Amino acid sequence: MSTGTTVLLPGGNGGTRAYTPRTAPLPTAPGGPPLASRTVYAAAHVVADPRADVCPDSPAAVDWDATLAFRRHLWSHGLGVAEAMDTAQRGMGLDWAGAAELIRRSAAEARACGGRIACGVGTDQLTGPATLSRVRDAYEEQLALVESVGARAVLMASRALAAAAASPDDYLETYGHLLGQAREPVILHWLGPMFDPALEGYWGSADLDAATETFLQVIAAHPDKVDGIKVSLLDADREVALRRRLPDGVRCYTGDDFHYPELIAGDDHGFSHALLGIFDPLGPLAAQAVRLLDTGDAKAFRELLDPTVELSRHLFRAPTRYYKTGVVLLAWLAGHQTHFTMVGGLQSARSLPHLARAYELADGLGLFPDPNLAASRMRALLTVHGVPQ
Numbered sequence: 098m099s100t101g102t103t104v105l106l107p108g109g110n111g112g113t114r115a116y117t118p119r120t121a122p123l124p125t126a127p128g129g130p131p132l133a134s135r136t137v138y139a140a141a142h143v144v145a146d147p148r149a150d151v152c153p154d155s156p157a158a159v160d161w162d163a164t165l166a167f168r169r170h171l172w173s174h175g176l177g178v179a180e181a182m183d184t185a186q187r188g189m190g191l192d193w194a195g196a197a198e199l200i201r202r203s204a205a206e207a208r209a210c211g212g213r214i215a216c217g218v219g220t221d222q223l224t225g226p227a228t229l230s231r232v233r234d235a236y237e238e239q240l241a242l243v244e245s246v247g248a249r250a251v252l253m254a255s256r257a258l259a260a261a262a263a264s265p266d267d268y269l270e271t272y273g274h275l276l277g278q279a280r281e282p283v284i285l286h287w288l289g290p291m292f293d294p295a296l297e298g299y300w301g302s303a304d305l306d307a308a309t310e311t312f313l314q315v316i317a318a319h320p321d322k323v324d325g326i327k328v329s330l331l332d333a334d335r336e337v338a339l340r341r342r343l344p345d346g347v348r349c350y351t352g353d354d355f356h357y358p359e360l361i362a363g364d365d366h367g368f369s370h371a372l373l374g375i376f377d378p379l380g381p382l383a384a385q386a387v388r389l390l391d392t393g394d395a396k397a398f399r400e401l402l403d404p405t406v407e408l409s410r411h412l413f414r415a416p417t418r419y420y421k422t423g424v425v426l427l428a429w430l431a432g433h434q435t436h437f438t439m440v441g442g443l444q445s446a447r448s449l450p451h452l453a454r455a456y457e458l459a460d461g462l463g464l465f466p467d468p469n470l471a472a473s474r475m476r477a478l479l480t481v482h483g484v485p486q
Contacts, residue, residue: 102117102118103115103116103117103118104116104118104456104472104475104476104479104486105476105479105484105485105486106450106453106454106456106457106479106484107449107450107453107479107484108450113484116457116460118460118468118469118471118472119460119461119463119465119468120468121463121468122463122464122465122466122467122468123382123462123463123464125381125382125384125385126381126385126388127173127174127381128173128174128175130175131175131213132175132176132384132387132388132391133391134387134390134391135361135368135370135371135387135390136177136213136325136348136350136370136371137175137176137177137370137371137372137373137376137383137384137387138176138177138178138179138213138215138350138371138372138373138376139171139176139177139178139179139373139374139376139377139379139380139383140179140182140183140184140185140372140373140374140376140377141167141168141171141178141179141180141184141185141377142167142184142185142186142377142421142424142425142428143157143159143164143185143186143191143195143199143440144159144160144163144164144167144425144428144433144434145157145158145159145160145436145438145439145440146158146159146160147160147436147438153190153441153442156192156194156195157186157190157191157192157195157440157441158440159191159195159198159199159440160434161202163433163434163435164199164202165202165203165206166433167428167433167434168180168203168206168207168212169206169210169212170380170433171212171377171380172207172210172211172212172213174380174381174384175384175388176213176376176380176383176384177212177213177214177215178203178207178212178213178214178215179214179215179216179217179251179372180199180200180203180204180214180215180216180217180248181196181199181200181203181216181217182217182251182253182286182372182374183217183253183288183292183293183374183418183421184374184377184421184424185199185217186421186439186440186441186443187217187219187221187253188219188221188256188293189418189421189441189443190439190440190441190442190443191440191441192221192222193219193221193222193239194222195440196217196221197239197242200216200242200243200246200248201242201246203216204216204246204247204248205246207248208247214248214249215248215249215250215251215284215372216243216246216248216249216250216251217251217253217286218236218239218240218243218250218251218252218253218283219235219236219239219253219254219255220232220235220236220239220255220256220257220258221235221256222235222238222239223235223257227257227258227260227261228261229258229261229262229267229270229271231257231261232255232257232258232261232271233271233274233275235255235257236252236255236271236275237275237278240252240275240278240279244279244280244281249281249282249283249284249324250279250281250283250284251283251284251285251286251327251372252272252275252283252284252285252286253286253288254286254287254288254293254296254299256293256295256296258271258299259295259296259297259298259299260295262301264301265300265301265302265307265311266301267301268299268300268301268311268315269311269314269315269318272285272315273315273318273319276315276318276319276322276323277319277322279322281324282321282322282323282324283322283323283324284323284324284325284326284327284350284372285312285315285316285323285325285326285327286326286327286329286352287299287300287312287326287327287328287329287330288329288352289329289330289331291330291331291415291417291418292329292417292418293418294418300312305330305332305335309335309339312326312339313339313342316343316344316347317344320344320346320347323344323347324347324348325347325348325349325350325370326339326343326347326348326349326350327350327351327352327372328340328349328350328351328352328353329352329353329354330352330353331353331354331355331356331413331417332353333353333355333356333359333360336349336351336353336356336360336369337360337364337366340367340369341366341367348370349367349369349370350369350370350371350372351369351370351371351372351373352372352373352374354373354374354375354409354410354412354413354420355406355409355410355413356406357369357371357373357375357402357406357409358398358399358402358403358405358406359399361387361390361398361402362390362395362398362399371383374413374420374421374424375405375408375409375412375413375424377424377428378408378412378424378427378428378431378459378464379405379409379464382401382402382405382462382464383402383405385401386398386401386402389401404462405462407458408455408458408459408462411423411451411454411455411458412424412455419443419446419447421439421443421446422439422443422444422445422446422447422452423447423451423452423455425437425439425443425444426444426452426455426456427455427456427459427464429474430456430459430465430470430471430474430475431464431465431466431471432465432466432467432470432471437474437478449479449482449484452478453475453479456471456475459471460472
């Protein structure tokens with residue numbers, strides 16, 4: 098049994114081990130001015146309504162108060178919010194109707210508090226066989242909504258386009274049309290198949306070198322309409338090579354949750370900005386680290402952020418698309434929501450030992466504002482799942 102100062106954590110072999118939580122969180126400065134040296138977005142999760150009578154096939158039931166409060170938390174630390182992206186369970190529990198409402202509400206909150214926001218534009222309202230014309234129409238519908246609320250658009254990779262496109266030319270034509278009509282520069286999102294297996298072969302080829310050339314052709318044809326690119330391939334060398342080939346004025350936003358400290362810190366030839374799911378649980382710490390970069394102290398930036406990589410790699414381990422489960426667990430343990438329930442029932446997508454290790458790593462970093470609350474909630478979760486404390 099635990100002693101009250103320990104938590105009995107399950108191991109992968111059926112046994113348990115005692116873990117002694119921290120007694121105090123990592124000190125982080127509350128709030129602060131907007132970040133200066135890098136543009137940083139945290140891709141934010143949605144908070145489910147646990148009292149709604151729904152099933153996994155039902156439209157998402159969202160706790161809007163808690164969802165928007167979490168965005169205000171991120172903005173208060175100077176981070177931008179990347180809204181209605183894959184971290185918000187787009188295509189994994191949150192349909193287009195729910196995403197559209199999320200975009201409207203979050204954009205209004207951003208205007209009210211002066212927060213930076215970018216919103217995902219996709220094609221997930223499509224049903225039935227996908228054609229290029231239907232894909233284009235779906236993108237246009239979502240782009241119109243995001244532009245109407247004054248948010249920056251993120252053109253997300255489309256499962257429907259991956260299914261409908263027969264060649265790289267189909268990507269060039271589709272994206273060229275969308276960029277040609279966009280009112281403001283957009284962020285292009287290249288999401289790798291480790292995040293969504295349906296995106297294998299995006300940009301017209303499973304050969305990443307060939308896909309990169311098509312991607313760069315899209316940008317080169319409309320550099321004035323591309324604010325930046327978000328690269329989520331978990332390949333740091335490829336991201337660096339790609340960002341060095343971008344036209345002047347086009348940012349690279351790292352989406353690499355395995356190598357983000359080195360990519361954001363950069364090298365003699367440049368650096369990446371950030372649009373990251375891991376910055377949902379790391380929000381205050383990530384903001385504090387980037388403020389060290391603002392002062393030119395890259396060494397202190399790495400010393401603060403490098404220790405978080407082990408947690409990130411754990412949350413994003415294969416199958417990577419289920420990283421959202423760990424993100425929401427940590428939000429609950431940190432006190433940002435009152436429950437560990439996810440839209441679509443996705444709280445069941447990771448094993449108990451996986452969740453226990455996420456807790457241990459996050460607590461070791463001092464991420465929980467109230468370590469006692471986090472420990473109490475973790476004990477309750479473990480007890481419910483057959484690991485008495």
